[in-house]
Amino acid sequence: MPLALFDLDGTLVDRQSALDDAVSCLCRSRALPTGAEQWLRTELADRATAEDFARLREVFGLEAPAADLWQEYVDLMAAAVTCRPAVLEGLARLRAAAWAIGVITNGAGDIQRAKLAGTGLDGLVHGVAASGDLEIRKPDRRLFELGATRCGVSLADGGWMVGDNPTGDIGGGHRAGLRTIWLRGRPWPDGLPAAHHVVDDVTDAITILLAETE
Ligand SMILES: [Mg+2]
Structure with missing residues (x-):
């Protein structure tokens, strides 16, 4: 998976x-x-x-x-908080293509879970790891490991990380052994290795992932 x-x-x-x-x-x-x-x-x-x-x-x-x-x-x-219908549809397509979908987020557990429930994302993701529950933050590899475990898969088998934060999401993703897709917007820090893909919209990232399993 x-x-x-x-x-x-x-x-x-x-x-x-x-x-x-x-x-x-x-x-x-x-x-x-x-x-x-x-x-x-x-x-x-x-x-x-x-x-x-x-x-x-x-x-x-x-x-x-x-x-x-x-x-x-x-x-x-x-x-x-809202999640655009095109994003919800994209995640549903990933699920249908047998992807395990996780959310790893730096934030307090109660508010992040309330946002997932409020947007309907909670019904589309397999596992969630919120930093506030654990006192572990991205880019710490352990948050990525927990996210994978909560999706029922092993981080050792690889996968992808999609996010907008260069250091936390992309740097952390690389250190966790994942391929990465960056949503551009923030300044890119000097010396940080480039993401595998750079997109303007998360739906473009989902399209890249779907192409992997076609
Ligand atoms: Mg972010």
Whole structure:
């Protein structure tokens, strides 16, 4: 069973637009003070954890418990995040072609699982490994191993990694012995070996994978 591992944020889903929506909604619903919206956009730009909301509460002297603020943010993100139908269809075609599909993501387990459920991706992937559950982050090989194991296959048998982060996804994928497809967008660090393929859209990556098993 060939293995395809995908990054989640910025690869299978558009985290940025969901973040914009969720932060605006949260600030309105909690009537947060001026400055909180910009603070959240900056602090949550790459990822969000429950601790960010403990800091928000302290910085702005909020009364609401941090756990409540975090849970509301998780619910808003799960509602706001979308996966394009063409991506869901592509993954369904990979499944039909007997690929094992995994998601490995640097993020808190609860919010990443809520996003997978909210987009319908949870019904299409065989296994998920979220860094927040384990204190292991990409590019650490162990997160790739866990993703493969949760798909019921061995990383030693090889496979593919698709993602937008040069160091975490592509560098990590190489070190895990995988072939790689990079979704271009971020600057490419000096000295990092090139990805096997470079695409503009994750559906192009899926097309490359499908051609492998034709
Ligand atoms: Mg990403």
